[in-house]
Amino acid sequence: MEAEQKHVTGLYDRLDGMRALAEQRLSGSLEATGGTPQARSQRESAVAMYTEQLAQLSAVESGLCFGRLDPEEGAPLYIGRIGIFDEEGDYEPLLLDWRAPASRPFYLATAADPLGIRRRRHIRSKGRTVVALDDEVLDLSAAAGSGTREGLAGEAALLSAVDASRTGRMRDIVETIQAEQDRIIRADLGGVLVVQGGPGTGKTAVALHRAAYLLYTHRRELSSRAVLVVGPNPTFLRYISHVLPSLAETGVLLWTLGDLFPGVTARGQEPERVAEIKGRAVLVDVLAAAIADRQELPTEPITVEVDQETLTIDSALVSAARDRARRSGRPHNQAREVFETAVVEGLVAQMAELIGTDPYADDPLGEGDAPGDPMLMGAADLADIRAEFENDQGVRAALDALWPPLTPQRLLRELFSTPGRLAAARVAADGTELLTLAETAALSRPANAPWTPADAPLLDEAAEQLGDLPDAQDAAQRYADRVRRSELAYAEGALEIARGSASIDVEDEDDPELLLITDLLDASRLAERQEEALRLSAAERAARDRRWAFGHVIVDEAQELSPMAWRVLMRRSPNRSMTVVGDIAQTGDPAGAASWSEVFEPYVAQRWKLAELSVNYRTPSEVMSLAGEVLARIDPDAKPPQSVRSTGRPPVRGRLAELGGVLAAEAAALGDGRLAVIAPAARLDALADEVRAALPELAVAVGDEPDLESPVAVLTARQSKGLEFDAVVVADPDAIETESPRGLNDLYVALTRATQRLTVLR
Numbered sequence: 001m002e003a004e005q006k007h008v009t010g011l012y013d014r015l016d017g018m019r020a021l022a023e024q025r026l027s028g029s030l031e032a033t034g035g036t037p038q039a040r041s042q043r044e045s046a047v048a049m050y051t052e053q054l055a056q057l058s059a060v061e062s063g064l065c066f067g068r069l070d071p072e073e074g075a076p077l078y079i080g081r082i083g084i085f086d087e088e089g090d091y092e093p094l095l096l097d098w099r100a101p102a103s104r105p106f107y108l109a110t111a112a113d114p115l116g117i118r119r120r121r122h123i124r125s126k127g128r129t130v131v132a133l134d135d136e137v138l139d140l141s142a143a144a145g146s147g148t149r150e151g152l153a154g155e156a157a158l159l160s161a162v163d164a165s166r167t168g169r170m171r172d173i174v175e176t177i178q179a180e181q182d183r184i185i186r187a188d189l190g191g192v193l194v195v196q197g198g199p200g201t202g203k204t205a206v207a208l209h210r211a212a213y214l215l216y217t218h219r220r221e222l223s224s225r226a227v228l229v230v231g232p233n234p235t236f237l238r239y240i241s242h243v244l245p246s247l248a249e250t251g252v253l254l255w256t257l258g259d260l261f262p263g264v265t266a267r268g269q270e271p272e273r274v275a276e277i278k279g280r281a282v283l284v285d286v287l288a289a290a291i292a293d294r295q296e297l298p299t300e301p302i303t304v305e306v307d308q309e310t311l312t313i314d315s316a317l318v319s320a321a322r323d324r325a326r327r328s329g330r331p332h333n334q335a336r337e338v339f340e341t342a343v344v345e346g347l348v349a350q351m352a353e354l355i356g357t358d359p360y361a362d363d364p365l366g367e368g369d370a371p372g373d374p375m376l377m378g379a380a381d382l383a384d385i386r387a388e389f390e391n392d393q394g395v396r397a398a399l400d401a402l403w404p405p406l407t408p409q410r411l412l413r414e415l416f417s418t419p420g421r422l423a424a425a426r427v428a429a430d431g432t433e434l435l436t437l438a439e440t441a442a443l444s445r446p447a448n449a450p451w452t453p454a455d456a457p458l459l460d461e462a463a464e465q466l467g468d469l470p471d472a473q474d475a476a477q478r479y480a481d482r483v484r485r486s487e488l489a490y491a492e493g494a495l496e497i498a499r500g501s502a503s504i505d506v507e508d509e510d511d512p513e514l515l516l517i518t519d520l521l522d523a524s525r526l527a528e529r530q531e532e533a534l535r536l537s538a539a540e541r542a543a544r545d546r547r548w549a550f551g552h553v554i555v556d557e558a559q560e561l562s563p564m565a566w567r568v569l570m571r572r573s574p575n576r577s578m579t580v581v582g583d584i585a586q587t588g589d590p591a592g593a594a595s596w597s598e599v600f601e602p603y604v605a606q607r608w609k610l611a612e613l614s615v616n617y618r619t620p621s622e623v624m625s626l627a628g629e630v631l632a633r634i635d636p637d638a639k640p641p642q643s644v645r646s647t648g649r650p651p652v653r654g655r656l657a658e659l660g661g662v663l664a665a666e667a668a669a670l671g672d673g674r675l676a677v678i679a680p681a682a683r684l685d686a687l688a689d690e691v692r693a694a695l696p697e698l699a700v701a702v703g704d705e706p707d708l709e710s711p712v713a714v715l716t717a718r719q720s721k722g723l724e725f726d727a728v729v730v731a732d733p734d735a736i737e738t739e740s741p742r743g744l745n746d747l748y749v750a751l752t753r754a755t756q757r758l759t760v761l762r
């Protein structure tokens with residue numbers, strides 16, 4: 001232990017040294033001022049880099065070094081959260097990053113297959129002090145006598161981790177990753193990998209460690225394209241948000257479905273039934289019908305006055321223009337140009353007919369301009385007229401009414417708040433009924449209703465089908481021009497100064513008239529240019545860009561996603577490099593998946609890989625056997641995951657009337673752990689009041705975004721998905737079961753949240 005302490009202390013000294021250096025460089029960059037714009041941009045990048053470096057070095061403080069491998073030959077290898085090298089010596093590794101290939105035997109070596117390793121040691125520390133060493137001798141004869149279970153790596157450290165009290169924040173598992181998990185974490189980057197596993201098998205943990213592993217192994221590729229992790233709700237994302245930083249990885253985007261459409265943070269609530277309808281694949285056609293409905297025919301001919309002539313935009317003209325625009329195959333907003341041209345051409349023809357035809361049919365002047373003769377106007381005259389129409393207020397108003405430029409937000413807002421539009425979108429162009437009357441009625445809502453998570457995929461789909469507004473294209477173009485101009489100005493400025501300085505005498509140096517490069521670029525332009533071009537990380541740029549293609553997309557609780565949600569995610573992952581983790585038996589959302597092949601068939605056919613996790617690290621076997629009864633009712637063929645431990649405490653069953661007493665006993669046993677009461681949504685508020693009354697001393701979290709770090713939380717089963725607590729009281733399980741179409745799955749989730757004790761009150 002003393003020897004290990006010495007090595008660990010040495011590593012912390014190095015860490016301190018690295019931190020001091022980063023700090024010094026950071027403050028150096030912060031203090032420096034002035035200089036050329038280029039120097040300033042470089043400084044800003046340096047500030048960002050050192051800040052991140054410092055954050056990473058601070059994040060690995062706890063458990064910096066946690067393992068040691070003694071190979072059959074050669075020096076021992078120490079395994080930790082980051083790699084540290086002997087920079088003064090010959091760059092020997094003092095600490096191996098857990099993701100480095102050489103660290104792998106730490107997770108995979110077994111007595112039966114020791115991978116050249118004689119001994120694996122788990123080093124457990126408190127702060128910087130080594131408190132315990134757990135050794136495993138990877139030798140069949142030694143293992144037989146040691147009582148360790150074959151298949152578990154570092155069993156003592158593992159059991160200590162799974163038994164520890166919960167804090168309301170998920171912890172990393174880097175010290176005790178098991179072999180079946182390691183294989184998933186280190187699987188190849190490409191392709192769709194689906195990880196199916198029962199509750200508590202570490203799917204979330206594995207998904208996050210995989211993100212860290214992929215960023216380490218494919219740094220160059222992924223840091224420019226960013227990694228996206230999608231989770232079910234903001235509370236869950238907060239719960240997992242500390243894991244990646246503790247693995248020294250920042251810059252991974254953690255999003256809910258409601259964050260997927262740039263510029264909209266969709267947090268509104270709506271009935272589950274409505275969200276289910278919005279999630280159906282048929283909504284693609286509903287949106288197409290809704291857009292077609294915005295390409296209207298005038299009910300009455302529209303008259304426009306131009307140059308004292310009265311012209312008519314009638315149904316026949318619009319219908320022909322609309323056909324032409326639709327046939328162009330362009331999305332709505334881009335096809336508008338085709339529509340506009342066709343209508344304007346129709347008007348030009350009318351005008352030409354009116355003023356270009358000689359009214360004197362008998363051709364008294366003998367100039368050959370009798371009716372039927374070619375028009376008198378030349379191409380230039382026609383172009384003038386066309387331009388006049390294009391800019392005419394009346395014509396533009398008519399065009400905007402008949403083929404309005406639409407943002408996704410406007411399309412959806414007006415669709416859901418206008419019964420007539422909903423009715424039109426219900427039926428496809430070929431007459432197919434897409435939704436029933438009752439379903440469309442359910443979608444109806446006021447125009448000012450907040451965006452809900454189920455709206456986000458619809459906004460994205462609408463954006464696809466509508467195409468960019470011409471303005472947006474202009475804006476992008478303007479922006480590109482601006483960047484080019486400022487670069488040009490910068491280059492010109494640099495030249496100017498270079499030329500100027502050639503003729504500057506020493507005496508001139510303080511001349512206030514002297515042109516400085518900073519004078520050439522105004523501050524705002526400079527700031528803009530630098531921010532956009534240099535400071536924004538890939539993750540930040542990805543968050544602003546609907547067409548961003550992520551380097552890798554990880555989806556957690558993936559069973560809950562609707563077909564429409566999958567469409568967006570597939571658009572964000574055009575290379576189909578994805579890790580999808582979930583459990584079909586826990587699908588609670590009526591829009592969610594019933595099978596993985598159903599989800600992936602449309603996108604990758606059979607070309608997705610399935611990996612399964614079989615060991616439950618969360619729920620003790622006593623609790624799991626009760627939950628197993630519910631699982632058998634969901635799917636008689638499903639096998640519950642095997643619990644890694646037993647506690648000797650079977651779940652307690654009681655009456656709801658005993659809630660007060662049960663809570664008092666749980667609170668007394670809780671220590672610094674966490675307790676959850678999981679209840680039907682309909683009773684949540686009433687129960688929360690009872691819990692508060694029973695536990696006046698403790699903070700009780702309840703509501704849309706409960707603070708999981710409070711000692712007690714009152715949650716619906718759906719809210720509890722993905723979370724865990726030391727003790728769980730499930731109140732009124734029958735009501736949870738009957739409350740929604742997939743209520744049995746919700747109950748299964750509720751029963752599998754406890755790491756220690758479960759009480760079920762009827």
Ligand SMILES: Nc1ncnc2c1ncn2[C@@H]1O[C@H](COP(=O)(O)OP(=O)(O)OP(=O)(O)O)[C@@H](O)[C@H]1O
Binds near residue numbers: 181202752
């Ligand atoms: N190898 C491991 N070492 C230590 N703890 C582990 C390990 N694997 C999983 N755990 C712990 O088990 C618990 C469950 O893990 P996680 O939440 O990732 O499971 P899950 O499969 O996502 O569960 P669910 O489907 O119920 O959401 C967590 O506390 C996690 O830290």
